[in-house]
Amino acid sequence: MNHWLTAPILIPLLGGIIQIFIGYAPISLRRTLALATTVLLLASTIALLALANDGNYRVYAFGNWVPPFGIVLVLDRLAALMLLMTAVLAFFAHLYAIHRADESSRQFHALFLFQLMGLNIAFLTGDLFNLFVAFEVLLIASYGLLMQGSGTERTVPSLHYVVLNLVGSSLFLISVGMIYSVTGTLNMADLAAKVPLVSPEDQPLLQAGGLILLVVFGLKAAILPLCFWLPRAYGNATAPVAALFAVMTKVGFYAIVRVFTLIFGPNAGPLANLGLDWLFVLALATLAMGVIGALGARNLRTLITWQVIISVGTLLAAIGLGTEEGTSAALFYMLNTTWIVGGLFLVVDLVAGQRGSAADRIVTAPKMHNRTFLSVLFLLGAVAAVGLPPLSGFFAKLLILQSATPGPQMGWLWSVLIGGSFFTLIAYSRAGSIVFWRTVEGHISKPAPLTKPVTVAASGLIGMAIAIVLLAGPISAYVDATAAQLFNTSEYLNVLNIPVVAEGL
Structure with a gap:
């Protein structure tokens, strides 16, 4: 039992508690401690990634209670990848927040860190009920973060977000109860062993519980028709919050991959690949809906929120193929889209601060200050998001296309993905040409300053498109090994036999 597994949970937990007690301290102190906590969290996730890279499962059992x-x-490799991806995104979003976004509330940093704690619990837990607990922790923090600021344009979408997620939480509890009533366990490894052995008379109840779980995870991932809450909620959040929320839909994606590969995957007997056919169809429909929304966007922030939905459809379409190759390609694409979308939210906020009353609306306005710098950042982000060479998005989408085997699925995937990329390119080209090049006479008298923290934060996330290309070989090898580990479910069952007595740090 390795105590380092608790670090991604304890670090933001302790950091958040400290932020609560120093809520009236000078803001410089709160910012320094908050950013230091995020840096420490990032360092711990890098260490865990190196630890998980040997392909072994590591278990931490609280109180030395033997699983299940x-x-x-x-x-495992997947959990470590999710932890690192989240920590990198959180670091840059937090760095951006210390510019001015954290001034709206004394508890901004506490909420930010508690959300990271909830995310990390979700990625590390080996139990369905504790996955529910993780969802509640991160959602409660996200409610507070979404409410930062004032005005009905922010509070109304936030209330819709709260209500929908409360409904999702209720359904989660119902599905967990149904699964427990049949199997007598909620430990994921134990469920993977027991689901194939369920008697025929109990299978319908277990199937219903699994399908309700898929609906809940689909709501978290924002798959059609459960995605219409996202554009307004994300579109009205502050920039660092929206950037951090780029990972929120990936929690639903992670839950689908984990549960419907391990518990209801190829080795689940009569319930094998539960809901996979529907998932593929809905994923392609989600992708198409996201493209339509992007084409109709009237401001840059809305365009990026629809890009989130496009990425959800692309990810789940690759997972819907039900193959190791599709899963590996989806994981590669996940890194690209999470970091790039987060970076684009920050870039769009910088652009809005340079355009006066025009803000981020896709309309002509006086020539902005720092136009060259901001236009280059937006161009790099758009190229990576659309999937054009030579940036990371191109290689990610190419891997997804290559993962499809000849047949109807391949035809639909290629058609929708390539067609969607073409129309998304049109949406970004239209927005970029109007905002950056179709200017009118005059200048904005008092543009928002581009300070070093916000510049580094936005550039850092957009720069990940280049970093992924430079590290494409090691990343591809890692995600290939991760997909192979996911589909070798028999190895995960050894979690039940791993000694829980502490081995030291």
């Missing part, structure tokens, strides 16, 4: 009893954390 008690609270269990499990570290």
